[in-house]
Amino acid sequence: MQDNDLDGNAAGGLLNEIFPFEMTAAEAICGGCGTMSPFGALMLYQHGMGAILRCADCDTALIRITHIRESYRIDLSGMSCLRIASGIH
Numbered sequence: 702m703q704d705n706d707l708d709g710n711a712a713g714g715l716l717n718e719i720f721p722f723e724m725t726a727a728e729a730i731c732g733g734c735g736t737m738s739p740f741g742a743l744m745l746y747q748h749g750m751g752a753i754l755r756c757a758d759c760d761t762a763l764i765r766i767t768h769i770r771e772s773y774r775i776d777l778s779g780m781s782c783l784r785i786a787s788g789i790h
């Protein structure tokens with residue numbers, strides 16, 4: 702592991718800035734292997750312009766977040782489904 706490899710809980714601050722509710726408890730279904738994982742259990746790879754959250758089982762990139770100037774670009778194409786509990790706002 703490199704120093705910038707963390708688990709998804711470390712992305713909590715970034716996710717909270719984008720989504721106005723607790724996202725580390727949201728669940729993603731991996732488009733690569735079908736595993737359902739809470740965001741907090743994903744593997745976080747941070748880089749200069751953003752972050753990538755990967756499946757802990759098969760390493761598929763589920764969420765790519767890039768921060769360019771005043772906006773976030775979020776690529777969710779690696780996940781087949783995003784599950785967010787209702788009533789958490």
Ligand SMILES: [Zn+2]
Pocket residue numbers: 731732733734735736756757758759760761
């Ligand atoms: Zn997977």
